[in-house]
Amino acid sequence: MQALLKLFQFLRPHWRFAVMAPVLMLCEVVLDLMQPRLIQRIIDYGVARSDTQVVLGTASLMLCFMALAGLSGLGCGYFAVRAAYGLGGDLRVALFRKVQSLSFGNLDKLETGALITRLSSDVNKIQEMVMMMMRGMVRMPLLMLGSLVMAAVISPRLGLIFIIILPALTIALIMIIRKTFPLYRQVQEGLDGVNTVMQENLAGVRVVKAFARTEYESARFAFANNILVQRMTDAVRMSSRTTPVMMLTLNIGVVAALWLGAGQVQNSGMLVGELVAFINYLGQAVITLMMFSTLTIQISTAQASAKRVLELLESEPMIPSPGQKMQLPSRPLGKVVFDNVSFNYSQANPDLVLKNISFEAEPGQTVAILGATGSGKSTLMQLIPRFYDVCQGRVTLDGVDVRKIPEEELRRHVGIALQESILFSTTIKNNIRLGEPDASFEKISTAAENAQADEFIRNLPDGYEALVGQRGVNLSGGQKQRLAIARALLLQPSVLILDDSTSAVDVRTEGLIQKALERNSFQQTRFIVAQRISSVLNADKILVLDNGEIIAQGTHFELLDACEVYREIYDSQTENGVLTYSGN
Ligand SMILES: Nc1ncnc2c1ncn2[C@@H]1O[C@H](COP(=O)(O)OP(=O)(O)O)[C@@H](O)[C@H]1O
Ligand SMILES: [Mg+2]
Structure with a gap:
């Protein structure tokens, strides 16, 4: 949990959204909790007394509440997305900056594949979880508590059903979750495996082809991929057991409520509508418990991601900056x-x-x-x-x-x-002036002339504006080297x-x-x-x-x-x- 909590500091700039989302969720839950009560009113005072006025009036009120709840839900979703994606975006930037600030010694130890996973899928997982939490954090406890209270108000005796059913379901869900956790962890390891093979091969596809290793590498990829698919299937199959377990518990609860409730309706003056409302609250409580189990799984996977992200975020450059700084003259002699x-x-x-x-x-x-x-x-x-x-x-x-x-x-x-010589996918000009982005064209071309690159650059279709790399010109090894020399010369x-x-x-x-x-x-x-x-x-x-x-x-x-x-x-x-x- 600690890793996740530390990452929540990235929510700070988006605190308005992070507050708005739960507030709107609160509105939605309250409105939702009113619904069974309104249904009860329709049944007991409208239908039972054949009072169309009450039926129509209450039904309109229900529609209003539904519309308001829907709007609140939409708003909550919007703000949750803004907060979570804001956090994700900031986190990616922070990670990127971190990688840039590390020294050669750190970089020797980090695999590019693992870095890409951290900046993409790990951040995504954290982001998704934060979004779920924004919505669930308020909704689940409130809906649960609300349902319990409302049900108890209707009939304290029937409320005993909650006391038996909910703990039983909780125990069943915990058992399933405990089996699911390790499976999801394995899924993530499998994903790392696939990413590593993929990264290596995408970067080295030419070598693979040159040495006729396509078959072998494809098989290697298929193997890693199969493992991942297998593990994902296992994990999803295990976690999908929650649905039948929940339905079974819910149905037992409904039957028990109807059985016990029927007696109360006949003997102690309980209204039919109240029984219907009670069953509705029971359903809501059970569904909330389900949501809670899903969120738990999501938090645990996000937890693993948060650890990996934090590990990178907290790594210190191996080259410490000087404690006691010494100034050089503006142009050192160069001894x-x-x-x-x-x-x-x-x-x-x-x-x-x-x-x-x-x-x-x-x-x-x-x-x-x-x-x-x-x-x-x-x-x-x-x-x-x-x-x-x-x-x-x-x-x-x-x-x-x-x-x-x-x-x-x-x-x-x-x-x-x-x-x-590493070139970036931008223009030749920008590649040369990497160390001094506002260098004049004259300076750039002088550096290129001295590096004996000016001539071949001018012969390119777009000259200094020609794009380098995948979508632009492909340069020979010697040409790349001369651009790298020009880049160093430019700084004089x-x-x-x-x-x-x-x-x-x-x-x-x-x-x-x-x-x-x-x-x-x-x-x-x-x-x-x-x-x-x-x-x-x-x-x-x-x-x-x-x-x-x-x-x-x-x-x-x-x-x-x-x-x-x-x-x-x-x-x-x-x-x-x-x-x-x-x-x-
Ligand atoms: N980033 C690195 N991490 C660990 N060992 C390295 C690294 N770079 C080079 N070496 C090792 O240091 C030795 C010297 O390498 P290097 O300075 O690149 O030699 P040269 O430039 O003369 O070919 C080699 O044995 C090489 O394996
Ligand atoms: Mg060398």
Whole structure:
């Protein structure tokens, strides 16, 4: 219950609707409770005395009450929807914001599939339940109490039927509910299973087709789906037992009322209409109990959803914001120092991904990082904009520990083109100016020119306005990479990191990008992660990374002399002293 209660704070902005709904429901219930009494009046004073006046008058009153009750019900429904959907909408936004605020370390642990389930079906369940509650919260206890009181007023002796029937029905319903709970929990687990398979396959459908795994994956999906269908059937079958149980109890109650009531009508002057009204109240009480059992099931499933939503909502970013902030100058020089840095993705794993890394990058220098895949190049680069925190040692920018620099400021001065170029489904222009949404067109096109992307962009049907992605143009790997570079260049950061950003760009274009970078009018420290010797030849300093350690650093010629690994890489990419590796 606690998780649900915590989420109710999201009702606060919608409190007017949340109050209006139960108030209107109150009107509806009161009007509903009057109906059996009016029926009684028609029977006892109208029909019994053949008084058409009373029959017509009371019938009109009944119609009025019905219309009013209907209106109140509609109003209640409307406000309940506004409140519940308002809560759902706000909750989704809060969850989305939360995901955005998490750090890389948190995101490594969350599956996209599970995130989507939380933002969609979990929020929906909570929303539905809140809506049901808005209506049921007032209706059920009031209708129950009202029916009991009204019935007791009619005949305290017949009221004993309530005392026997309602507890019996309650016990039966509890027994059924207790069997249903675990079934619904299994349904949710089944839904997770289906979502995971679906998410993986929708994202990777091309790979599935390329490796002719369609049959296998379809079978896997069918299997998960069958489990879900089976569990849903079980759960619904179990919970639908409540209806016959309720009907049986109700009918027993009606028979008992008629039997005992008939005696009272003959002997102690009870009116026929009163008996009819009594039976009506009995029916209402039983139906209310049914509604209550449905709501209980709904609350329990919403409870599971609330826990999952809250777990995400309450997760703290693994990168704490600096306690004591240090301001950088408006344009830092760009000196980057790694001081005996060790790093690990998870504390549980004793093997370090980076071991005792120390090096300095002077302002304006170009530093290249060379090493086999998995040697830790990307990890090393991601420590500069503080995507992760070091486990030992420190990384400084202009002498200030990056842990002391406010996140936005750090990210403004450190531009990075990630190894995987991700584009959003908007225009090329917007994709480039992601880090500076109000950048002028001139700035955008300069960045694109320097990244050698301007030419191919202008050749697209809509140029810079061309849409990227599913409904727009499809770009090659090299073109995407150049857009990612342009995006990083646009910020004109003091520190620029290109993480293997030209792996799919041909050598000639890569050379042009490097030349353009050198022509920059401002000072910039550059880190270039590369696989090809040709990419690093002109760097001021080359770091050779192997298995998380820097095994050598120096210029190209120094390393050719001193580092065997470097020489091996060089030899493998040259033939008779001529670079052969030309990329793709
Ligand atoms: N997000 C991550 N979580 C856990 N381990 C990771 C993560 N990213 C990379 N690694 C591991 O860290 C090591 C270095 O990876 P990476 O820095 O990407 O190497 P490179 O960029 O040189 O190819 C690899 O063993 C890889 O499996
Ligand atoms: Mg990498």
